[in-house]
Amino acid sequence: MAKDKPGIPKGTRDFDPTEIARRELIFSTIRKVYNAHGYMPIETPAMENLSTLLGKYGEEGDRLIFRILNSGDFASKTNSDDWKNKNSASLSAQLSEKALRYDLTVPFARYVVQHQHKITFPFKRYQIQPVWRADRPQKGRYREFFQCDADVIGSHSLVNEAELINIIGEVFSALNIRVVVKVNNRKILAGLAEHIGYGDQLTAITTAIDKLDKIGMDNVEKELIEKGLSNEAVALLRPVLSLEGSDGEKLDKLSHILSDSRTGMKGLEEMREVFDIVSVSPPACKVELDLTLARGLNYYTGAIIEVKAMDVAIGSICGGGRYDDLTGIFGLPDVSGVGISFGADRIYDVMYALDLFGPKIGTFTQLLAINFGPKGRDYCLPLLNRLRERGISCEFYPDQVKLKKQMQYADRNQIPFVLMAGEEEILQGVYTLKNMITGTQSILEADQIADAITKVE
RNA sequence: GUGGCUGUAGCUCAGUAGGUUAGAGCAUCAGAUUGUGGUUCUGAGGGUCGUGGGUUCGAGUCCCAUUAGCCACCCCA
Numbered sequence: 033m034a035k036d037k038p039g040i041p042k043g044t045r046d047f048d049p050t051e052i053a054r055r056e057l058i059f060s061t062i063r064k065v066y067n068a069h070g071y072m073p074i075e076t077p078a079m080e081n082l083s084t085l086l087g088k089y090g091e092e093g094d095r096l097i098f099r100i101l102n103s104g105d106f107a108s109k110t111n112s113d114d115w116k117n118k119n120s121a122s123l124s125a126q127l128s129e130k131a132l133r134y135d136l137t138v139p140f141a142r143y144v145v146q147h148q149h150k151i152t153f154p155f156k157r158y159q160i161q162p163v164w165r166a167d168r169p170q171k172g173r174y175r176e177f178f179q180c181d182a183d184v185i186g187s188h189s190l191v192n193e194a195e196l197i198n199i200i201g202e203v204f205s206a207l208n209i210r211v212v213v214k215v216n217n218r219k220i221l222a223g224l225a226e227h228i229g230y231g232d233q234l235t236a237i238t239t240a241i242d243k244l245d246k247i248g249m250d251n252v253e254k255e256l257i258e259k260g261l262s263n264e265a266v267a268l269l270r271p272v273l274s275l276e277g278s279d280g281e282k283l284d285k286l287s288h289i290l291s292d293s294r295t296g297m298k299g300l301e302e303m304r305e306v307f308d309i310v311s312v313s314p315p316a317c318k319v320e321l322d323l324t325l326a327r328g329l330n331y332y333t334g335a336i337i338e339v340k341a342m343d344v345a346i347g348s349i350c351g352g353g354r355y356d357d358l359t360g361i362f363g364l365p366d367v368s369g370v371g372i373s374f375g376a377d378r379i380y381d382v383m384y385a386l387d388l389f390g391p392k393i394g395t396f397t398q399l400l401a402i403n404f405g406p407k408g409r410d411y412c413l414p415l416l417n418r419l420r421e422r423g424i425s426c427e428f429y430p431d432q433v434k435l436k437k438q439m440q441y442a443d444r445n446q447i448p449f450v451l452m453a454g455e456e457e458i459l460q461g462v463y464t465l466k467n468m469i470t471g472t473q474s475i476l477e478a479d480q481i482a483d484a485i486t487k488v489e
Numbered sequence: 490g491u492g493g494c495u496g497u498a499g500c501u502c503a504g505u506a507g508g509u510u511a512g513a514g515c516a517u518c519a520g521a522u523u524g525u526g527g528u529u530c531u532g533a534g535g536g537u538c539g540u541g542g543g544u545u546c547g548a549g550u551c552c553c554a555u556u557a558g559c560c561a562c563c564c565c566a
Contacts, residue, residue, distance in 0.1 A: 042558065092564055095490080135566085163566085168490090170560060179566065239564090327565090339566095348566065375566025404524080439526035454524060468526070 043168075043175030049396070051380075054389050055178075058207065058376050059160055062180045065202045066158040069195060071182050074157050076139040078164075082131045088138045088361070090235075090330045098164045098175075099128040132164035136181040137331075137371060138358065144185055144369075145362035153186030153367075160376075172346040172378050183371030185359070190302060193335045193354065194309035196372045200339055200350055201315025203374065208388050210342040211349070213315075214322035217303050218332050218353070220286065223296015224272060227289060228265040235330060237261075237269075242326035244273065272323065279307060279321040286323075302334060331355045337372060341382045349378045398485060399426035400442040402435065404454040411453050415463070415478055422482040426451075442468055449485055 040046065047055065063073075085097055110126040133139050136159045144151060160180045169175055182199065184192040197213055204211045221241070225234045240255045247255075253266045272289060275282045283300055290296030303321065310319060327336045334354030341349055352372030359367045383389055399419065401412040409428065416426045429438045442450050452464040457475075465484055466473035476484060 039557085090564090096564075165565075167564070168560095168562095169558095173565075177566065242564095346566095351566065373566065378566055402524085435524050436522080436526070441526090443526040450526085452524070456524085464524090466525075471526090473525085 041175065043173070045174070045176075054383070055376065055380060057389070058379055058383070059178075059180065061206050062203055062374055062376075063158070063160065065199055065206070066180075066182050068202075069156070069182075069199060071156040071158040074140075074143065074159055075161060076133070076136070076143055076159070078132055078162070079130045080133050080139055080142065082125075082129050084142050084362075085131050085134055085138060088331060088358075089134060093134065096165045096167045097134050098132040098166045099124060100130040100132065102127055102129060133161075134165060135163050136161060136179050136373065137183065137355070140181070140183055140185075140371075141355075141358040141369070142362055144367070145359050145364040148364060151186075154184050154192075155186055156182070156184045158182040172381055174377055177378075178376040180374040180376055181371055182373075183369050185369035185371075186367050188368050190305045190335075191309060192370050193306045193337075196352060196370065197306070197310050197319055197337065198313065198315045200337075200372065201317045201319075204339070205316035207379065207383065209349075209379070209382055209386070210317070211339050212318040212320060212342055214320060214325045214338045214340065215303070215306065216322055216325040216336050217299040217334055218336060219295045219299025219302065219334060220290070220323070221299075221326060223290040223293035223299055224269070226293040226296065227272075228261070228268040230261055230265055233259070233261065238326035241269075241273065241324050244324040249273065275323065282321055282323070299334075306335060327351065327353060331358050333357070334368075335370065344382045344385045346378055346381060348375070349382060350374045397425050397427050397445060397447045399424060399449040399451055400438070400445075400447045401426065401428045401451040401453070402438050403429040403432045404452070405432050407455075407458060408453050411458050412451065412463075415451075415481070418478075419482055419485075422486070424482060424485055448488070451481070 066073075079100060082097070082099060086094055089096075106127055110123060114122045114126070140157065140159065144155065158181060160178065162176055162178050164176050166175065167173070182196065184195075197215070200211070200213055218238075221238050222231070222234055225231050225237050230237065236259045237256065240252050240259070243255075244252050249270060253270070256266050256269070257263065272286070275285055277285070283304055287297065287300050290300065307319075307321075322338075325336055325338055327338065332353040333356040336353035337351060338348045339350035350372055352370070354368065354370040356368045357365065358369060359365070399416075401416060403409060412428055416428060419426050429441065439450065441447075448468050450466040450468060452466065452473075453462075457463055460475075462475050462477060463481060464473055465476050465481055467488065474484070
């Protein structure tokens with residue numbers, strides 16, 4: 033191996049100033065919308081106790097949790113039989129008791145239970161922080177990425193579902209991304225499972241259905257039969273999943289099919305109500321019922337939501353749903369919550385692909401003062417402070433080097449103005465201000481400079 | 490965890506049938522221009538060809554292994 037080649041773990045990224053500015057645009061847009069709807073920010077630690085995370089995301093999810101190796105002499109504390117038997121599961125529990133958070137919903141549930149004494153329900157919170165997943169990176173798939181969550185916990189009202197759908201519409205129309213919001217309800221899927229006689233196979237059925245648009249109806253049926261469902265049961269599924277018509281018509285047809293399932297009927301009722309509330313103030317984006325939407329996270333119990341960009345092929349850029357008993361595992365039962373999560377990094381990718389970032393982004397300093405030596409320095413620094421008070425970002429070049437070099441610095445950093453004050457200017461008590469975009473320069477008194485800059489800006 | 494593709498300068502890549510000192514563009518630095526950038530011109534620095542082994546008189550090129558990255562599956566934001 034060569035000497036330490038600089039590098040970062042796969043699936044992680046560095047961000048340069050321009051990228052930060054663009055990401056900040058996304059974060060601030062989301063934050064603004066969340067604030068406008070009364071959500072309050074919280075933050076939780078990057079790492080959680082492993083036990084907090086395990087078992088909340090399904091077995092696939094458990095595998096994707098980044099575990100943190102215990103410090104100290106962890107090896108001697110492990111059971112040697114487990115080493116001999118290569119019992120990774122048991123060993124890992126002895127080697128690791130902390131892990132990087134996998135999402136923001138489970139830490140939030142933990143937070144709610146832990147801080148219930150000071151929370152007023154319903155509690156509306158948002159949280160914008162990175163999460164980590166140990167899967168193989170690929171396009172639009174990172175191992176470290178930001179989620180922007182909003183949840184309402186402690187309220188069963190479907191007004192919350194409707195509000196979240198509206199929030200999705202507001203965020204994406206502010207960002208100029210055309211999206212379609214797909215909505216479904218786990219209770220409908222449960223009803224469907226009952227309808228075909230396999231109420232206990234909900235997870236298997238949902239994960240198979242979830243792949244419908246990718247692998248097609250035939251393969252979904254094949255997968256279900258492999259999982260032990262009867263041919264007749266599977267055959268019942270096809271007509272339901274290929275229902276056509278408007279959302280209302282689909283719901284009507286479903287209510288005949290699922291009439292003998294109480295859960296299914298409840299799900300239909302919920303869907304109707306959500307659509308009704310949404311229709312009172314329709315969001316700017318398309319919202320549609322998608323019976324094939326299932327979502328793998330196994331804590332969802334009611335509405336499930338997923339958002340796809342219409343103009344870029346990338347995984348979902350926002351997802352969410354209702355979970356009735358996430359806090360129950362932490363000792364606070366019967367608290368229902370519903371939430372969504374924007375995937376900031378995928379949204380970035382979509383906006384980048386669609387060229388939606390303005391050109392202006394990435395400019396920081398507005399004025400650079402040239403360094404002509406100690407005299408010029410003392411002549412310029414007080415002026416710069418006055419400019420900053422006027423809200424103008426400016427800086428003084430730290431080294432007394434060739435003018436060319438300093439000009440180049442201004443040019444490459446896209447600094448629109450350069451201030452020059454050497455012997456001549458000092459003698460006359462003036463400054464030379466150069467506009468780097470037009471190339472023109474003018475000789476000004478100290479108190480004319482701020483105006484000259486703000487006029488152009 | 491499973492499969493496919495790729496690894497040459499800081500970056501993007503070229504490198505022809507294995508053949509002498511491995512090239513280009515961009516970037517960096519210097520000069521043309523010691524108070525004027527973005528354009529142009531000139532020059533310079535920078536490579537154990539991912540790593541290890543093998544075939545061969547000779548390997549960046551062929552073979553094997555390994556490692557890293559990318560893409561796809563699984564799953565997901």
